[in-house]
Amino acid sequence: MKKSPLRLMSSVLVCAMALSFAACNKNGTQGTDTRDEGHSGQQIKDEMPWFETNIIEIKPQLDESRQIESTNTRLAGADDKYIVVYTNGGYKVPDNIDWNNFDSSKYAIATLTVIDRQSKQVVNTIDLVNRLDSTSYLLGASYADGKIKAVFNKFDVNTGFSACQEDLIDPVSGNVLSSNEKDVGNPITRDFTIGDYKIETFENYGAEQFFTVGITDKNGNLLYTDIKKPGKSIYALNAILPLENDRALALVNIENEQGFFEIDLKAGTAVEVETKDYDWLNIQYMNSLFISPTGEVYYSSSIGVSRIDIKNKTLEDVFNFSWCNENRNKLAYLEIGDCTGDTVLLCGRDPNYGAFKTGEDGTFIVADCKKADKNPNAGKTVLELYIPYGYVNEKIADAICKFNSTDPNCFIEVTGRYTEDQYINDGSQTTSQDEMDTKTLNDNAKISNKLAMDILNGEGPDILMNVSDLGQLNNSAYLVDLTKFTGELDPNKYFTNIVEGSKTDGALYQLPLCFGVEGIHTDSKYAGASGVGFTTAEYEKYLKDTLNGKDAIPSGQAIYFYRLFNGMRDKFIVNKKADFSGPEFAQLAEYVKNNVQERSPSWGNVPVEPVGLTFKGDTTDSATWTGYYGTSYGIGSFFYSLSGSNGKDLTILGLPSTDGRGPMFSIHVSVAVSAQSKNIDACGEFVKLLLSDEIMESLGNNDEFVLSRTAFRKVSETAVEFYNGKGGDNIFSSNSKRIKFTTEHIDKVEKIILNCSRSTVSDASICLILIEEMPAYFSGQKDLASVIAIAQDRVQKVLDERG
Numbered sequence: 001m002k003k004s005p006l007r008l009m010s011s012v013l014v015c016a017m018a019l020s021f022a023a024c025n026k027n028g029t030q031g032t033d034t035r036d037e038g039h040s041g042q043q044i045k046d047e048m049p050w051f052e053t054n055i056i057e058i059k060p061q062l063d064e065s066r067q068i069e070s071t072n073t074r075l076a077g078a079d080d081k082y083i084v085v086y087t088n089g090g091y092k093v094p095d096n097i098d099w100n101n102f103d104s105s106k107y108a109i110a111t112l113t114v115i116d117r118q119s120k121q122v123v124n125t126i127d128l129v130n131r132l133d134s135t136s137y138l139l140g141a142s143y144a145d146g147k148i149k150a151v152f153n154k155f156d157v158n159t160g161f162s163a164c165q166e167d168l169i170d171p172v173s174g175n176v177l178s179s180n181e182k183d184v185g186n187p188i189t190r191d192f193t194i195g196d197y198k199i200e201t202f203e204n205y206g207a208e209q210f211f212t213v214g215i216t217d218k219n220g221n222l223l224y225t226d227i228k229k230p231g232k233s234i235y236a237l238n239a240i241l242p243l244e245n246d247r248a249l250a251l252v253n254i255e256n257e258q259g260f261f262e263i264d265l266k267a268g269t270a271v272e273v274e275t276k277d278y279d280w281l282n283i284q285y286m287n288s289l290f291i292s293p294t295g296e297v298y299y300s301s302s303i304g305v306s307r308i309d310i311k312n313k314t315l316e317d318v319f320n321f322s323w324c325n326e327n328r329n330k331l332a333y334l335e336i337g338d339c340t341g342d343t344v345l346l347c348g349r350d351p352n353y354g355a356f357k358t359g360e361d362g363t364f365i366v367a368d369c370k371k372a373d374k375n376p377n378a379g380k381t382v383l384e385l386y387i388p389y390g391y392v393n394e395k396i397a398d399a400i401c402k403f404n405s406t407d408p409n410c411f412i413e414v415t416g417r418y419t420e421d422q423y424i425n426d427g428s429q430t431t432s433q434d435e436m437d438t439k440t441l442n443d444n445a446k447i448s449n450k451l452a453m454d455i456l457n458g459e460g461p462d463i464l465m466n467v468s469d470l471g472q473l474n475n476s477a478y479l480v481d482l483t484k485f486t487g488e489l490d491p492n493k494y495f496t497n498i499v500e501g502s503k504t505d506g507a508l509y510q511l512p513l514c515f516g517v518e519g520i521h522t523d524s525k526y527a528g529a530s531g532v533g534f535t536t537a538e539y540e541k542y543l544k545d546t547l548n549g550k551d552a553i554p555s556g557q558a559i560y561f562y563r564l565f566n567g568m569r570d571k572f573i574v575n576k577k578a579d580f581s582g583p584e585f586a587q588l589a590e591y592v593k594n595n596v597q598e599r600s601p602s603w604g605n606v607p608v609e610p611v612g613l614t615f616k617g618d619t620t621d622s623a624t625w626t627g628y629y630g631t632s633y634g635i636g637s638f639f640y641s642l643s644g645s646n647g648k649d650l651t652i653l654g655l656p657s658t659d660g661r662g663p664m665f666s667i668h669v670s671v672a673v674s675a676q677s678k679n680i681d682a683c684g685e686f687v688k689l690l691l692s693d694e695i696m697e698s699l700g701n702n703d704e705f706v707l708s709r710t711a712f713r714k715v716s717e718t719a720v721e722f723y724n725g726k727g728g729d730n731i732f733s734s735n736s737k738r739i740k741f742t743t744e745h746i747d748k749v750e751k752i753i754l755n756c757s758r759s760t761v762s763d764a765s766i767c768l769i770l771i772e773e774m775p776a777y778f779s780g781q782k783d784l785a786s787v788i789a790i791a792q793d794r795v796q797k798v799l800d801e802r803g
Contacts, residue, residue, distance in 0.1 A: 038454075039413055040384035040462050041678035050375040051319055051344070053326040054120070058364040060087040060111050061125040067092040071109055073364040075347040077143030078337035082123075082171050083115040083347065084143035085364055105132035112141060112148060114171045115366065117345075126174045131167065139164070142191060147177065192291065194242045197265045201237050209233035213240075213250070215265050223268030227261050229254055239289045241297050241310060249310065251283050258283055280313055285389075288335035298339045302332045302390035303416035305344050319344045319369060322413040325401050326367070329394035334367060344369040351394065355636055355703035356722040377404070380411040383682060386451070386461035390416055393669060395698040396465065396690070403686050410682040415461055418450070434556045434600040438771060444764035448472040452802070455479075455674050462677040463686065468502075468510050468667035471763035475576075475802055479509040480673040485684035486511065486691065494707050498665055501758045505575050510761075512667040513690055514704035516634070517652050517752055518760055519663030520552055521641055522627035524651040532662035532755040533654025536591035540656075542627075543595065552629040553655070556599035557778045558771040561592045565770060566762045567655050567664055573766075576802075578795040580788045584658045591656060593778045629655075631666055634703035635712075635719045636731075638749055643731045643739060652752050662755035668704060705753060712753075716746040769794045 060073060071089035078084065089109040093102075110128035115121065128138055128150055135155040142149050148169040155162045168177045192199040196218040204210050210228035227234060227250050236253040243249050243262065250261040250270065260278045263270045286299040297308040304320040318341050321328035334346035346367040385400070392400070392414060400412050430436045448470040454460035455478045464473070473479055486508070489496050502512050519533075526546055528538035543551055553560060565572065571584045632638040632652060642650050654662045671690055673683040689695065696708035700715035720741040723731065732738050773791040776782040 038384055038415065038417055038459055038461070039382045040460075042382045044375055044377045044380050044382065044411060046374040046378045048375045048378075049320070049323045050372045050377070051324040051369045052372050053324050054368045054370075055326065056120045056366050056368075057350075058085055058113055058115065058122070058366060060085065060113050060364070062087075062109060062111065063091070068109070069093070069107075073349060075335055075337050076112065076141050076148065078117070078345055078347065079144075079146065080338070081117055081146070082143070083117055083337060083345070083366055084148060084171060085113040085115070085347070086141045087111045087113065087364075088138065103134040104137065105129060105134055108132060108137070110138045110141075112169075112171075120366070120368070124172055124174055126169065126171075143171065144191070144193065146171070190237070192240045192248075193293075194240065194248050194265065194291065195246075195295065197246075197248075199240055199248070199265075201240070203237075209235060211237045211250075211252070213263065213270065215263075215268055217265075225263065225268050225270045227252060227270050229259070229272060234259070238283050238286060239299075241289075241308065242291065242295050243310060249278065251278075251281065251286075253283070278310075280315075281308065287332070290336035290339050292339060296339075296341075298336055300332070300334070300336055300346070301416075302392075303414065304331075305336060305339060305346075307341070317416075320413075320416070324369065325405055327394060327397045327401060328414065329392050329397040330365070331367060332391065334365070337366070342371045354701035355634070356701065356718050356727060377411050380407075380409060381678060381682075383410050383412050383463060383677070383679060383686075384415045384461040385412050385463040385465060386415050386418060386467070387465040388447075388467070390414060392465075393699070393702070395695055395702070396669065398698070399686070399689050399695050403689055407682065407685065410679055412463065412686065418447070431602050432556075432600045433554055433603075434559050437555070437559045438768070441762070441764040441767050441771070444469050444762075445472070445768060448764060452478055455676050458676045460674050460676060462674050462679070463683050464510075464672040464674065466668070466670055467672060468512065468670040468759065468761050469764075471504075471761045472765060472802070473672070474504040474507075474509040474761070474763075476507065476509075476675065477802060478675055480675050480677070480680055480683075481507040481509065482511045482671075482673065482684075482687060483508045485687045493710055495709055495712075495753055495756075497754055497756060498707060498759075501665065501756060502667070502761070510667070510670045510672040511687060511690075512665070512670050512707060512759070513696075514669035514699050514702075514706055515665040515667050515759075516631040516637070516705060517663050517756060518629075518631040518666050519652045519654050520627055520629055521632070521650060521652055522546075522552075523645075523648045525649065526627070527651065527653050528660045530660030530662075533660045533757075534656050535658060535660045536587055536656045538656075538660065540591065540595055546626055551596065552627045554600055554629070555596075557592050557596045558775050559600070560596045561588065561774050561778075562762070562767045562770050564588045564592065564655060564657065566760065566767065567661070567758055568657055569763075570758065571658075573795070573799070576799045578792050578799060580792045580795075585788065586784060587658050588656075589774065589777060589784055592774075598778070632705075633668070634700070634705055635716045635746070635749055636703040636723070636727075638752075639719065639723050639741060639745070640731045642745070643728075651748075652755075654755075654757065661757040663752070664758050664760045665705075665753075665756045666760040669699065709750070712750065713746065716749070717743075720746065765798050766795050769798070 062068065069090045069092040071087055073085060073087040076084040076086040087109060091107045091109065093107050108129050112126040112128065113122055114124040116123045128141065131152060132138065135157060136152050139151040139153055148171055150167045150169060152165045153162055154165055163181050165179060165181050167179045170177055190201050198216040200214040202212040204212055210226055211234055213225050213227060215223045227237060232254050234252050234254055238251040238253065241249045246266040248263040248265055250263055252259045252261065258275060258279065260273050260275060261270045262273050285301045288300040290298045298305055298318060299308060305318045307316045307318050321331050330350055331346055333351045334348035337347045338345040346369065350363045350365045404411050430439055451460055452473060467473060489499060498512055498515060499508060502508060502510060526542055528534040534542060543549065555563065565588060568584060571582065572578065572580055632641060652663045671687055673680060673687065677683050693708065693711060696706045696711035697714055700706040700711045706712055723741050728738065769791055773787055777784050777787040
């Protein structure tokens, strides 16, 4: 049999020890990441960094007497004097407009708001619409070197040609300082200042996409060079960073792969260089980039603001978002307007608004962050919190702030020392859903191994969030049984079936907070005898009679089997003992062998779905579908499916099983506590805080199913009102029958949730064994008994090695 990556991991823990945990890239080039250190158990000192944050809201001056169709507000630029914000969009066009004589400038929004950096007061509003007419439109606006640059495209009706006009505007008076006409071309994608050079980038579309870089030196001389690669498209130019000796480095995305070009600014040439020289930069984590007047390079990420030293290949924390008591989710979505190291200016739209709103642009905010003289949390012990990629839900971020401001002894810090791309393989070469699912399992196995080993060594994080997919960790050697803190939850107040379905051998290692319901979305009349799912025989009949033989589950045999196995894993692995000898395992295997395609279709050759079946997201007329396999993430997601059901009695049923069990639930937000935590009781207090009505309700307002039934009902009532109003415009197509949502629909969804039996949590290492071994039975190479003997033995060894 062909070797799989799992064969190379005869011991899970040996594999974990073999991983490289330095700040390495896939090619082995190392950089030094000073953030790659754990702080769990450290006592905070007075001199440790802390930032005071001052956040102000910016409201652009618009005509409130007119109905606004849409707006977009962003940072145009900032310096030590001014912050300039650019708002563009449009007012609503009347339904009876005469399109033959339509003048778009009469409905355009193009406003600059100038804020004094020190006082944080608006000192001027500049309306750029005054510079427009019926034949022109604004390409963009930016602020640098004390001047605003606005670029317009103007069309000459007499000649039939367009011209590009660039105005330089004084931010205080609003007067136009100069106006220059340029050759028409693509609008500036982004501009940079590196030393004495001004750099503008232009995106070029065509069979092969590329970028042009315009370089202007201090004497005004202009040179152009192209960033391109023959036979490949460059989809994004992420940044241009300063190098020594009049050189710069362009960081690009070449068809979803990282690429680098060194630019000779003096000669105006660009040459691609080896990726391994710069892979340590991790472009994908750079949300915003800022180059200071002194040439220092800063970027923001989900963890905070960091400094890049290309010469020495180092990354250094400048402002970790844990070094303040402001919502880190809010800060993570802002871009850097200015940075000195001791001061950081972040600007952008506040992302923290709920799902049940329409047409809201979000408030534009400016966060001025300054380093304090001493840390107010001195004496507290650090509890390290791990969450994938460092992205924390805004409501969880609020809870962290609340804990840190009220707990007298401990302080939660979100860690940045686990860089996920060390454990995630490039998925650009995957060609089918089977390949992607297998890749995901391999990735999960790797990060599971790393976390497991760190926890065993006493070096892991104290709190782990959103790691429910890492089923390997559900073990008393790694995690604490959280029933110690939750107690027996009231089934009238919480979905206790979700809690029970999350347990492993009776222990609650990961507490689900938000979840989705995953299964077969179809009319309830098609349910099997259980009323909540299908036995394998019942699903086979549903497949042939109702789905016209086209399975709603698009996986190939190996992936399909692990999904069915996972839904019944309580029958196969009990108290760390694997037993595949029972009739349930054989029944699932036989069903898959006789009814499931060998492999999922290639993404490049997916046939058009037949009438009678559509999948989630398909644009086929929703009135024709009879069933699909998918996930409803919240009540709004379910209402969306219901809107396309054209009056069907929609429900969500479980996958084929031997006992017709109900749908599964996928956990989106969860919390776990390390068995080696420096203060387990303090972590437990944080868990209790997350279960509070306030946090549960705020999570639900993001259109998530939440553990609290009380919060679920309250949020659902809001959703019913929303979707019966303007919100319904977004989910009902023009040819679908509009449904009036009522409390009966809430009751129905609640019943579906109560039908959930198990979570979709999988133990990646065990699933990979099944994916490797079971095809020998499906293809007829081996009988089932032989396959079971090998698979069970391998799984048991993995379980034994974990202790």
